[in-house]
Amino acid sequence: MILNRRELLTEQQREEFISIPFEKDEHQMSVFYMLSIDDIEIINKHRRDFNKLGFALQLALLRYPGCSISNMKNIPYSVVKYIADQLDLEPEVFNLYAERDTTKREHLEEICIEYGYRNFSKDEDKFLFEEILNYAMENDNSTFLIKKALEILKKARIIFPAMITIESIVWFARENADNITFKCLTENMSSAQKNLLDTILTPMDDMVTTYLSWIKSAPLNPSSKTFKEIIERVNYIKSLELNIDIKSIHPNKLRYLSRLGYKYDAYALRRFEEIKRYSIMAVFLTDLNGELIDQAIQVHSKLMISLHSKGLKLRDELNVKSSKSANEIMHLHVKLVKAIDTAFSEKRDISKELENLGEWAIFKESAYSAEKIIRPLNNDYLDLLDSSFGNLRKYSPILFKNLDFHPSNNSTSLINAVNVIKDMNDNNKRKIPDDSPIDFISKRWKNHVCNEDGTINKRYYEMAVLTELNNAIHAGDIWISDSKRHKNINEYLISDEDWKSTCLKNEAGISVSLSIDDYLKERQETLLDKLQYVSKNSKNLEDVSIEGGRISLKKLEKNVSEESEKFNSMIYGMIPKISLPELLLEVSEWTHFEQHLTHASTDKPPKNEEIPILMAAIMALGTNIGVQKMADSTSDITYAQMANISEWRLHDDALKKAQATLVNYQHHLDLAQYFGDGTTSSSDGMRVEVGVSSIYADKNPHYGIGKGLTMYRHVSDQYSAFNINVITTNSRDSLYLLDGILGHESELQIEEHYT
Known part of the structure; x- marks a missing residue:
């Protein structure tokens, strides 16, 4: 299917937006389709049964999904029956209502008068465009903007127009948002x-x-x-x-x-x-x-x-x-x-x-x-570092000259020391001034920095500054201009102007005192109460002992009954054996998660012929065999096709959206409800050895002597029978996790740790 430039959705996606996905969910049915006493009184004013049921269904569909009955191609029988049962009518009489379009229009006009709904017109067009423009300034995703448009129309009780009309408005809003952004960036x-x-x-x-x-x-x-x-x-x-x-x-x-x-x-x-x-x-x-x-x-x-x-x-x-x-x-x-x-x-x-x-x-x-x-x-060992000073001098003058360091708290002395060395480098000085700051230097360094005659050893002074500077940066005591990871901590906080102008301090609903003294006093009292409680009850703790200031925990013993082992084997025997490609395609048919792997430039979902290539790329990267080997093992898919897909569709935003689709699908499975309520999570990691030199790879004694990266994933306590972890990589950020074919939580948070 070839989409017009202003068409953002496929035909299938349009149907999904105005479909009823919860026809088997009794709770959701009651939320949207339970008729009130007033509703039933208005419905009963109509004489014939099929008119009563048709009127009620029109009202129900305007409430959810928000469109008229004429735009609904398929109304689930369960919805018709749910509403018919409330009116003591037979669901089959609805077939008679569908025969007259005039009756439908008259009933729609009546509903608009009684309930305050209105049809979509030029005024609503302008209203929707202005509302969507605000969202488009924040987010370019067309699916997100269309969902917002439908929410706005539903809240304003405006009957949905044709989906192509909404798509066109969203398209124009995105174009205008881009133009405003581009103008703001280039006008100066x-x-x-x-x-x-x-x-x-x-x-x-x-x-x-x-x-x-x-x-x-x-x-x-x-x-x-x-x-x-x-x-x-x-x-x-x-x-x-x-x-x-x-x-x-x-x-x-x-x-x-x-x-x-x-x-x-x-x-x-x-x-x-x-x-x-x-x-x-x-x-x-x-x-x-x-x-x-x-x-x-x-x-x-x-x-x-x-x-x-x-x-x-x-x-x-x-x-x-x-x-x-x-x-x-x-x-x-x-x-x-x-x-x-x-x-x-x-x-x-x-x-x-x-x-x-x-x-x-x-x-x-x-x-x-x-x-x-x-x-x-x-x-x-500090006395042995003197011979390595020459290696540091190969880059340290460049570091001091080109990076701007600023203190976050009490690191002024260290910054002054940095400026001393920077001045010496700029003016080719060889002797450290006697009044140079040394109070930031630890005792173990001072024995080498300060000579017996009271002078300062240049080599050790610079090595001490470089060491303390590195520690202070990672501790957040020093921030660096233009850095992303080591920027000023105040940039993460609400500015004073915003705090005062929006009166957030009065509206934030913070559950703790805004006074630091009151907060610390409250925390100290809480800590003291907890310590006293532990002291009084320490002897009553099962399998825990506190002696000599040490806490000892009794080793857990394996406690799995033979019946549990047999039951576990029986469950695994019930799970069908299936290859990864078949499972990936089957899950794609269930969830359509691949539709969220949109192109980074066009924001278009993959077309039919691109889906097998996309799945092959996910498998190639997820199983670490690489795109080239996957291309060699497939006859119809080339390396160039998979490389293009990997670069343009497997970016971080797309992967998170696809992942959310997968875990949301799992969340609604009956089996998932037996594995917890989703309030806790477990974490595990995967160690990947790195064969080349990398600033992110390091040695970890727990995994041997080789350098590598440890990737951690955080998964909730809800699992299903099928749980496959697919790990993907790309050329820029190196590591992304496409968690499980089935997982939990509406948006799974992914963290990258390098150890």
Whole structure:
């Protein structure tokens, strides 16, 4: 089916919007189709049974789904019977009502007068357009906007027009919202800035790679070279001096435009109208700039971890290497102490006792040997980091010069130290000023930073600053300009202006005091009560003991009866054996989840011929065999087709919507109700080894010595007999979870953790 440009839905989707999906749900039937006493009085004014039932059905359909009886192709028999039973009528008499269109129109006019409904006209057209425009400024999804349009019409008691009319209004609202957004983004953009944006789409000196491709392809292996290359891209974006006003644009809109910038290559962007092209590129580059800064901080964090890991490893190697010599020295030390102790206790001449031990030169030599292998009393490794300072200097001046750090609370001293090093780098100074701040430095660092003569060791001072800076950034004590992950915490909060202007402080309905002193006092009292309760009842806790300040839990024993095991085996035996492709296609027929995997650019759902390709791509990525191997094993689907589908349809927004469809379907299954009410969840993870160097991959002793990523999924307590986890990846964000063919919760939240 080829859709007109202003048609946003397929014929099947149009029918679903005005269908009655709950004809077997007694609760929902009672909510929408239970007639009141007043309704029955009005209905009984009509003489014939089929007119009474027809009038009642017209009223019911206007309440839900909101359209006239003429627009309903199929009215479920259960709905007809439900309403007929309330009127003590036979459902079959409704067939007589369908014969006269005049009666239908007259009854519709009567309902409009009695209940305040009105037909859709030009005034309603304008009203709906203005309402939808507000939503379109926030969300580009056509299905969402059409649902909102139907909700608005239903709330205003406006009878639904033809779905194609609503689609046209939504289409125009989206176009206007885009134009308003594009104008807002480009109205202050100078000609010079636009020329620079066009330059990004041109080839670089190698005449092969465009600047756009170069910016997108930042390396991810943690090294000082990688840090430099990331900062080069950050500085290139800063040189454009975009400074676009994005505060007035909804974050959803910005994410949508940024996603288009990630997806489109230079040749595709050149085809757009200028205003759209510049808007997409401006938002994309602003968003990418924040991500690049975050990547630079991630590289710095990895390098600092590597620095300290190297120190730990070197210390352990020295301990092993010197263990033999240390053992020999300890034996001599024991003899020496015993000889001296004997001389003191028996009041003998110490010099004679020492002569009896043998040659004094041996003991003297052991002392000098001990001095060579001796370690600090706390056996720390910081004294071994001096040799690694040169590696840090390969990127640290770039870090201090190009990233803007700001204190969030009491980190002013650390920021001042950063500025001291930055000034030294800019002016080629070699000596740390004596008045440089050191109060942020921990005691273990001060032993190396502060020399005996009162001066400051430049190498250790800079290493201490880099270490504390990394810790403060991840703790949220320091924020970075233009960063996405490490931005000012106040940006997550309601601004003071909004708080005052909207009087949210009076309307928010917050259940705690707005005074920090009152809140802390209340929490302290609550904590004290809980501690006292635990103290009084600790002896009564089953399988729990509290002794010596330690809590001990008794090990849980396996307690599964033989009957349960047999029942479990019987249940599994009842589940049919089915291949993953068959199951995926079958679930697609049940739920039509693939209709939410819309194209990132056109927002169109997949057509019939695209669905098998889409399923193959989901399987290829979900089973980690890759698109290329899947293409090799299929005769009718090519690598190019699956690569295109993966890039344009398996993006994060589409996956979340498809996932919501799957878990909502499961939620309404009878079997799911036996596995809980959905208020609790369980989490598990999947470890994926990474064969290449990546800033997001790390070692985890629990999984061996290889580097990898651990992906965690959070699933509610409702499961069904069929539960398959499909893991997908794409080129940009690397990890997404398409949870289960069957799951729970209307919107499953997905979190990515890297360990």
